[in-house]
Amino acid sequence: MWTHLLELAAIWIPIINLLFAAIVIFLERRNVGGTWAWLMLLLLLPFVGFLFYILFGQNLARRKVYRIKPRNERLVRDEIAAQVRRIQEDAFEYQDDGLKYYEPLIYMNLVSSYSPLTQDNKVNVIADGDEMMDRLVERIKNAEDHVQIMSICCITSLLGMRPGAESLTH
Numbered sequence: 001m002w003t004h005l006l007e008l009a010a011i012w013i014p015i016i017n018l019l020f021a022a023i024v025i026f027l028e029r030r031n032v033g034g035t036w037a038w039l040m041l042l043l044l045l046p047f048v049g050f051l052f053y054i055l056f057g058q059n060l061a062r063r064k065v066y067r068i069k070p071r072n073e074r075l076v077r078d079e080i081a082a083q084v085r086r087i088q089e090d091a092f093e094y095q096d097d098g099l100k101y102y103e104p105l106i107y108m109n110l111v112s113s114y115s116p117l118t119q120d121n122k123v124n125v126i127a128d129g130d131e132m133m134d135r136l137v138e139r140i141k142n143a144e145d146h147v148q149i150m151s152i153c154c155i156t157s158l159l160g161m162r163p164g165a166e167s168l169t170h
Contacts, residue, residue: 013047014046016047017043017046017050020046020047020050020053021039021042024038024039024053025039034057038053041053076116077114080110080116083110083116083117084107084110087106087107094119099117132151136149
């Protein structure tokens, strides 16, 4: 009987460990050094290594990114309720009259995904990568606290490797 259990363990432990390794690789794909360290731990300590990863390996900062502070959550919830009420009373003021046409979509967004409409947003579309990098490096150099950006890149390039871009890593 024990030999049968050992044979099953010899088959299933590597398979389960391989699945655990795939999970670690998927979750740690941005940190190559960390990924290799966790994979070594998995290799040396099957099951126990994965338990350690679950307990200690998750990047807590990554979890906090999407967490809204309770005070801010209350403010957002109050703003959503106010926007819903104003739309229902046909008293919502749009800064762009063209948005009135999209009111059903705005309302649906409010009630289904709790996403308030924001107005007076500033968007700069920069099609030239060199110009974008120049602006970004300049803003980082002049920043007192932090710089908020949202960037969508549609091509592969070496812009981040050019001279002067090292301030992106500081």
